[in-house]
Amino acid sequence: MTDYMVEGLVKKRAELAGEIERNQDALHKLVTDLEHMDATLRIIAPDTEIEAIRPKVFKAPEDWSKRGEMARIVLSILRTARDPMTSREIAAQMVIQRGLAADQKMLKLMTKRVSTCLKTQREKGRALSSEGPGFHLLWVIKR
Structure with a gap:
């Protein structure tokens, strides 16, 4: 050797x-x-x-992300997007990429998590939002 x-x-x-x-x-x-x-x-x-007293074992759900994974995926989706996207559109793409159950409950949960992630990224200066259709925000990556 x-x-x-x-x-x-x-x-x-x-x-x-x-x-x-x-x-x-x-x-x-x-x-x-x-x-x-x-x-x-x-x-x-x-x-x-x-x-x-029985031990209580914590098991993370399948839809949880590892530390920083959510932000990486969200920013990656925004980088490859041609047009500004809503958090729901980003969440739908994320559900597909991660192979999660594509039902309404999962989409609603992931939309909420994506929205929170995007607000954090906006505060850090990595993403920008603008008013979109209805009460939705359109998101883009800051270049």
Whole structure:
């Protein structure tokens, strides 16, 4: 094997070991916090069966975006658009791109999220809005 390959593998192994160590520290803190919570419950409500309390696991819905992903997709759609677009048109295109369920409920939710994202991008100076048909705003990317 070549030296640069070994060097890369060693570096990656060190990163993974560091990540495991950070996760173990975080896990230790969570276990300690849970023990303190249990002790507090035993003092305040001694008749509570702590073992009967089921863990609540958080699972993000499919329609959530990773950090910054929404803004990247919205700005990308605006960059490739020939004409100004409404937030609903952008949301419809986003639903198609991401392969989400194309029903009215999803479109309404994504329109609301796109609108919020666009307002933030306008504040940052990356997007511009103008009055469109009805009460809708037309959005373009700032060039």
